[in-house]
Amino acid sequence: MDSRRILITGLSSPIAGRLAQMLEREPAVQAIIGIDTHDPRHELEHTEFVRTDTRHGLLARIVRAASIDTVIDTRLLADPLSVSPRDAREINVLGTRGLLEACSGPDSSVRKLIFKSSSRWYGHEPDAPAFCDEEMPRLHRPRSAIEHQVVEAENLLASFAARNPRSAVTVLRAAAAIGAEADNAHAALLTLPIVPSVLGFDPRWQFIHEDDLVAALAHLARHRLAGTYNAAADGVLALSEIVSLLGKSLLPVLPPWGAGFAASQLRRLGLRVPVELVRELRFGQGVDNRRLKASGFRYRYTTREAVLQLRAHQRLRPLLRSGAEPYHYEPTVEEFLRWSPSVHRPPATDGNAHDASSPVPSYGDLSEEEVIAVAASLDAHGLEQLRRYEAAHLSRAAVLTALDRRLGRER
Amino acid sequence: MPEDLTDESSGATVELAVGGAQPPRALVERQDLRDHLPGLEPDRRITDWGRSERVEGLVDRTLYDFLYHYWFRVEAEGVENVPGDGGALLVCNHGGALPPDGIMVAKAIRELHPRRRHVHLAVQRAFQQVPMLGMLLTKIGGVPAHPANIHRLLFDEQQLVLAFPEGRGATDKPLKERYRLRRFEDPTLIGAAVRARVPIVPVAVVGAEEAEPLFGRIRVLIRLPKLPVGPIVPLPAKFRIRFLEPISTDDLGATDEPLVRTLSEDIRALIQENVLELVAGRRSVWLG
Numbered sequence: 001m002d003s004r005r006i007l008i009t010g011l012s013s014p015i016a017g018r019l020a021q022m023l024e025r026e027p028a029v030q031a032i033i034g035i036d037t038h039d040p041r042h043e044l045e046h047t048e049f050v051r052t053d054t055r056h057g058l059l060a061r062i063v064r065a066a067s068i069d070t071v072i073d074t075r076l077l078a079d080p081l082s083v084s085p086r087d088a089r090e091i092n093v094l095g096t097r098g099l100l101e102a103c104s105g106p107d108s109s110v111r112k113l114i115f116k117s118s119s120r121w122y123g124h125e126p127d128a129p130a131f132c133d134e135e136m137p138r139l140h141r142p143r144s145a146i147e148h149q150v151v152e153a154e155n156l157l158a159s160f161a162a163r164n165p166r167s168a169v170t171v172l173r174a175a176a177a178i179g180a181e182a183d184n185a186h187a188a189l190l191t192l193p194i195v196p197s198v199l200g201f202d203p204r205w206q207f208i209h210e211d212d213l214v215a216a217l218a219h220l221a222r223h224r225l226a227g228t229y230n231a232a233a234d235g236v237l238a239l240s241e242i243v244s245l246l247g248k249s250l251l252p253v254l255p256p257w258g259a260g261f262a263a264s265q266l267r268r269l270g271l272r273v274p275v276e277l278v279r280e281l282r283f284g285q286g287v288d289n290r291r292l293k294a295s296g297f298r299y300r301y302t303t304r305e306a307v308l309q310l311r312a313h314q315r316l317r318p319l320l321r322s323g324a325e326p327y328h329y330e331p332t333v334e335e336f337l338r339w340s341p342s343v344h345r346p347p348a349t350d351g352n353a354h355d356a357s358s359p360v361p362s363y364g365d366l367s368e369e370e371v372i373a374v375a376a377s378l379d380a381h382g383l384e385q386l387r388r389y390e391a392a393h394l395s396r397a398a399v400l401t402a403l404d405r406r407l408g409r410e411r
Numbered sequence: 412m413p414e415d416l417t418d419e420s421s422g423a424t425v426e427l428a429v430g431g432a433q434p435p436r437a438l439v440e441r442q443d444l445r446d447h448l449p450g451l452e453p454d455r456r457i458t459d460w461g462r463s464e465r466v467e468g469l470v471d472r473t474l475y476d477f478l479y480h481y482w483f484r485v486e487a488e489g490v491e492n493v494p495g496d497g498g499a500l501l502v503c504n505h506g507g508a509l510p511p512d513g514i515m516v517a518k519a520i521r522e523l524h525p526r527r528r529h530v531h532l533a534v535q536r537a538f539q540q541v542p543m544l545g546m547l548l549t550k551i552g553g554v555p556a557h558p559a560n561i562h563r564l565l566f567d568e569q570q571l572v573l574a575f576p577e578g579r580g581a582t583d584k585p586l587k588e589r590y591r592l593r594r595f596e597d598p599t600l601i602g603a604a605v606r607a608r609v610p611i612v613p614v615a616v617v618g619a620e621e622a623e624p625l626f627g628r629i630r631v632l633i634r635l636p637k638l639p640v641g642p643i644v645p646l647p648a649k650f651r652i653r654f655l656e657p658i659s660t661d662d663l664g665a666t667d668e669p670l671v672r673t674l675s676e677d678i679r680a681l682i683q684e685n686v687l688e689l690v691a692g693r694r695s696v697w698l699g
Contacts, residue, residue, distance in 0.1 A: 131459075236461075
């Protein structure tokens with residue numbers, strides 16, 4: 001783990017919130033700063049929240065003052081439902097430009113920039129390959145506003161990467177996320193009791209479970225992986241298959257031609273049918289997720305399993321809604337919890353003393369030989385903890401076998 | 412470990428994204444990612460390509476069986492030339508309006524080959540946007556003839572792919588030009604096989620052009636490709652299929668374009684020769 005001081009943008013989104021929670025548990029991370037224009041919706045232990053926007057110069061001051069070395073940008077909105085078209089451009093293009101300005105410059109401390117992009121970059125085309133890969137050139141001009149913005153944002157990233165060779169720039173093209181919290185056009189469509197479709201088409205769709213998306217971003221933060229990576233679960237499902245897994249039925253109400261017009265009529269009736277979704281309902285999309293897997297990442301869910309999870313969440317939602325109070329961000333309370341001397345903090349959450357999860361301080365720095373050397377001085381209990389930690393995080397084969405051998409001798 | 416894998420590729424990707432000087436796509440050597448293919452999910456009845464076991468099985472048991480055994484009375488020779496395992500590209504002559512030749516070749520392999528291998532049909536990419544037809548072709552095992560798709564099937568998944576490199580030219584020719592192979596419009600298909608280093612099996616088919624003679628092409632809608640018009644019920648011509656000796660591409664080494672073009676020309680000539688031989692050998696179009 002070479003990232004110690006991390007800036008996360010778009011903190012109030014479910015993905016970024018959970019990413020911050022995950023990174024807080026990393027012993028090597030010294031500081032996490034989250035920015036957004038809305039309050040965070042996840043309870044965070046020591047992530048500091050600053051309510052600001054990426055568009056103006058304030059961000060550069062934050063980056064410099066906190067000597068941020070890693071920026072994880074999760075703001076990009078690829079979902080047409082969550083925002084109006086004009087706001088989307090402000091966020092996706094102008095926001096990205098502002099962020100990159102804040103990170104560039106000869107004296108910039110930023111060494112790693114992780115940008116969550118969207119598989120909408122590939123578009124939804126009838127003549128696209130069945131599995132789009134990262135090297136594929138774009139076939140057509142962008143067909144929708146969102147697609148256009150994704151392409152524009154990635155172009156900004158590419159020129160940033162060319163101008164700043166010292167920073168590793170990673171672009172993660174994520175498929176649509178589904179899960180308990182993700183709220184996007186796909187989730188909205190699949191929540192309907194009867195799912196509308198386009199007559200004569202059964203598109204291939206691919207999702208990513210939100211847990212996997214969070215884990216993929218954390219994986220990129222842990223390693224230094226420059227370049228572009230697709231993030232989508234294994235398995236491309238036909239829409240009919242997805243709908244039958246959810247126990248619903250398809251209704252081909254949209255005609256094969258003029259589906260856009262029909263969608264606008266449905267919109268008039270009060271249904272939210274975004275333009276982007278209509279193309280997706282005809283041609284769908286599949287991406288090749290193998291490059292990310294080759295970098296050592298393991299997906300927890302396949303697309304099918306993610307859809308089954310979604311079904312469980314859909315059925316449980318009415319029950320859960322009446323349950324626990326959702327987390328509410330209250331700046332003064334957060335400040336008190338973080339900084340007041342009266343708050344009793346368990347030693348485990350303090351500085352380097354992450355003993356419960358890692359017996360070795362700043363573990364990510366150590367090479368295989370160093371870990372094995374340190375292991376020689378540990379007792380059986382420590383060894384066991386070290387082995388668990390190594391297996392859970394870096395799982396280097398050489399280290400694991402060496403630890404196993406020492407454990408065997410210890411017993 | 413993950414670091415070394417990607418550090419070499421990182422520079423390349425950034426360059427590609429910038430869009431500066433870059434080598435032709437086909438020549439970019441890629442990482443071998445075969446170990447990272449998605450695993451099988453036994454509960455699924457539709458593959459990642461969209462082929463539906465249910466739809467295909469149903470059509471196979473009813474329509475294909477009838478056409479193969481009774482309507483076209485298919486006779487095939489040399490099916491042992493189709494490799495029992497590993498990827499291979501089958502290259503076939505093509506003709507007529509909506510010709511049934513590809514389906515019959517695939518059926519012959521399923522009927523006669525000892526391993527009963529499944530064949531993916533490379534279909535014209537333009538069909539994907541035709542409502543119903545595109546969906547149906549996908550469900551019965553058709554794959555859009557994109558070089559990336561063919562490469563993934565041949566190299567990564569080690570499957571059989573049946574391709575018609577004559578492309579749209581084949582279904583455009585009138586009846587009097589039957590059994591004269593058009594120039595291979597799409598040499599990228601042969602190129603994909605060379606890049607994947609899998610053998611190419613040329614296939615000669617006789618009968619399809621009389622079964623579905625082309626009357627003309629009509630434009631249903633401006634944005635769609637013109638649809639070929641033939642008889643609604645294919646005529647009962649006798650089908651003969653000849654699988655030729657596989658051509659190995661292992662020793663070809665680098666895949667440069669002139670080499671692929673020469674190879675395509677050789678394959679075309681070979682199929683043409685065998686098609687003419689089959690045509691010369693039959694006494695009747697309908698009885699063989």
